[in-house]
Amino acid sequence: AQTVTQSQPEMSVQEAETVTLSCTYDTSESDYYLFWYKQPPSRQMILVIRQEAYKQQNATENRFSVNFQKAAKSFSLKISDSQLGDAAMYFCAYRDTFTSGTYKYIFGTGTRLKVLA
Amino acid sequence: DAGITQSPRYKITETGRQVTLMCHQTWSHSYMFWYRQDLGHGLRLIYYSAAADITDKGEVPDGYVVSRSKTENFPLTLESATRSQTSVYFCASSDSGGRETQYFGPGTRLLVL
Structure with missing residues (x-):
């Protein structure tokens, strides 16, 4: 069974600095999707970034980028120029492709990010 | 407004009562999900x-019932609420067009006393 592990329950970063959140996963599939979701105090889950496993290029969305290491099954999120609004819970998630016959998403336990002014 | 909505946003109930949480999406997404956090x-x-x-059942289905008679609605029912079901419940949907992204309500x- 697939698993997603976020080993950092909490992280802190100074405003304008860069922080990296870690995520590892376990799967026997070769094609899948990975996501980072942000959950601010409002509790709304917001998609930050997604990565298709068949793409070697790391996904980037403005200040957010990932370091996708397929062989190591690692999917870290880098936030550059951190802002106070980045403070939130961040969840890493994994999903098989539909061709695998399942469409469940597996979530990690989350990393709480604090941004210090 | 388009999107995915849930109702009620807050609910307090007592042990043993039946509770239904509603989820409605306007995108005509094929796939819908219920999570607890x-x-x-x-x-x-x-x-x-x-x-x-x-x-189909997920990881923690015991004590819950779902139905989906219409594509846009996916209600979740707690047939006889227990204190262990006190939680935050999220509904989500995703399309089958290949983007594979879930959108959350x-x-x-829910608080069960």
């Missing part, structure tokens, strides 16, 4: 649905 567990899948009248906070 508890400290230390992240999001755990309760039930999911690939289309109207097609549902705002959540329902």
Whole structure:
């Protein structure tokens, strides 16, 4: 069974600095999707970034980028120029492709990010 | 407004009562999901649905019932609420067009006394 592990329950970063959140996963599939979701105090889950496993290029969305290491099954999120609004819970998630016959998403336990002014 | 909505947003009930949480999406997404979020567990899948009248169990289905008679609605029922079902419940949907991204509702906070 697939698993997603976020080993950092909490992280802190100074405003304008860069922080990296870690995520590892376990799967026997070769094609899948990975996501980072942000959950601010409002509790709304917001998609930050997604990565298709068949793409070697790391996904980037403005200040957010990932370091996708397929062989190591690692999917870290880098936030550059951190802002106070980045403070939130961040969840890493994994999903098989539909061709695998399942469409469940597996979530990690989350990393709480604090941004210090 | 387009999107995915949940109702009620907050609910307090008593042990043994039946509670139904509603989820409605306007995108005509094929897939819908129910999660519960508890400290230390992240999001755990309760039930999911690939289309109207097609549902399947997730990781923690015991004590819950779902139905999906219409594509846009996916209600979750707690048949006899227990204190362990106190949680925040999220509904989500995703399309089958290949983008594979889930979109979440705002959540329902349920307290079982």
